[in-house]
Amino acid sequence: MVTSQHPVDVLAFGAHPDDVELSAGATLAKLASEGKRCAVVDLTRGELGTRGSAELRDQEAAKSAKILGLVHRENLGLADGFFEVNDASLRLVISAIRRLRPAVVLANALHDRHPDHGRGAELVARAAFLSGLPKVVTGADDAPEEAWRPKAVYHYIQDVHRTPDVVVDVTGFLDTKFEAILAFSSQFHDPTSDEPETPISGPEFLEHVRGKATSFGRPAGFIHGEGYEVRRPVGVSSLLSLD
Numbered sequence: 001m002v003t004s005q006h007p008v009d010v011l012a013f014g015a016h017p018d019d020v021e022l023s024a025g026a027t028l029a030k031l032a033s034e035g036k037r038c039a040v041v042d043l044t045r046g047e048l049g050t051r052g053s054a055e056l057r058d059q060e061a062a063k064s065a066k067i068l069g070l071v072h073r074e075n076l077g078l079a080d081g082f083f084e085v086n087d088a089s090l091r092l093v094i095s096a097i098r099r100l101r102p103a104v105v106l107a108n109a110l111h112d113r114h115p116d117h118g119r120g121a122e123l124v125a126r127a128a129f130l131s132g133l134p135k136v137v138t139g140a141d142d143a144p145e146e147a148w149r150p151k152a153v154y155h156y157i158q159d160v161h162r163t164p165d166v167v168v169d170v171t172g173f174l175d176t177k178f179e180a181i182l183a184f185s186s187q188f189h190d191p192t193s194d195e196p197e198t199p200i201s202g203p204e205f206l207e208h209v210r211g212k213a214t215s216f217g218r219p220a221g222f223i224h225g226e227g228y229e230v231r232r233p234v235g236v237s238s239l240l241s242l243d
Contacts, residue, residue, distance in 0.1 A: 007101030008071060009036040011150070013093070015108050015120035016046040016080065017061040018184045022209060023156035024106050025068060025177035026170035027226050032069030033173070039072035040065065041096050043120055044080040051195045052186025064183035067176065072100065081116060085123045093127035095138040098145040105150045109158040110229055121155050125231070128153050154228040157216075164227025166234055167220040169243070174213055174224050178206070 010031055014020040020028070020040050028038045042061060045054035052060075058075070065073040076092045083089055097105065107124035108117040130136050132149025139145035157164060170177070182188060186195075189203045199205070217225030221243060236242055 007037070007103075008039040009102065010038045010104045010106065011097065011100050011102035012038070012040045012106035012156075013043060013108065013120065013124045014040065015043050015114070015116040016049070017042045017057045017075070018046070018064075018181065018187055019108060019117070019120075019158070020106070020156075021064055021068070021177065021180045021184070023109070023158050024226055024228075025180045026173040026213070026224070027106070027156075027168045028068050028070070029173045029176040029180070030168070030170055037071045038068070039070055039100055039102070040068075040074075041093075041100075042073070042075045043078045043093075043123070044083060044116070045075055045077065046080055048080040049187065050198045051193070051201060052184075056186050057184065060184040060186065064180040067180040067183055083116070083119065083123075085119060085126060089123055090127050090130060091138055093124055094131045094136060095145060097128060097131040097150065098138060098148045101148050102150050105153045106228070107153055107155050109160065109162065110155050110231075111160060111162070113159040117158055125153050125155075152230065152232075154230050157212075157227045157229065161212075162227070162229060164216060165230045166228045167216050167222065167225040168228070169217070169220070169222040169224075170213065170226050171217065171223040174210070177213075178210075181206070181209070 012020045032038050046057050047054040105128050108120040110121050111118055132147050134147040213224040216227040
């Protein structure tokens with residue numbers, strides 16, 4: 001159970017169910033294995049996806065959450081493909097941040113092939129800032145939510161290659177990541193499926209995901225890594241604490 005007395009350590013937002021798994025799944029699996037409390041909030045149900053259905057993806061998201069060891073997952077129900085960064089959507093995300101009180105937020109890529117990803121990144125980044133302003137009121141009249149601002153927002157890298165500002169060592173957690181990805185069986189390669197092919201449904205796509213983990217990890221000295229961008233400098237108390 002997540003309460004203000006038992007907040008989460010890391011809250012990952014995704015424009016669509018499976019966004020987080022594809023680009024930050026190993027990071028979350030590693031954190032959960034270390035006893036950290038991780039949660040995912042999906043902005044939409046992915047109802048415009050060519051394959052599967054919103055109802056099926058709800059079930060797949062729940063299955064993936066168990067695989068990753070999440071303590072909480074929810075869906076804000078924004079309109080897939082059409083959500084905007086506006087007062088209503090900002091308040092929904094602000095409320096989620098205030099309820100879950102994460103130390104760190106993960107969000108979609110700043111720039112990517114799917115327009116929802118960049119828009120989701122902007123929505124979450126703005127909400128993370130506004131969530132810390134006490135005069136931005138969310139919650140019920142008799143139970144207003146307390147202001148809360150996470151320490152940092154990191155944007156995971158998705159389809160379009162970007163040079164990461166931070167690489168997380170996820171060596172040893174790629175199998176869990178792929179198990180969580182394949183929980184979304186409606187979306188990825190299934191030779192028995194008669195649904196239309198998409199850019200992510202071929203077997204080569206999963207090889208691409210695996211290759212990214214290698215390409216991010218190797219320059220940082222890891223076997224596998226997941227890359228993130230951040231809009232502010234990454235600070236350390238000592239150069240000796242860097243790998």
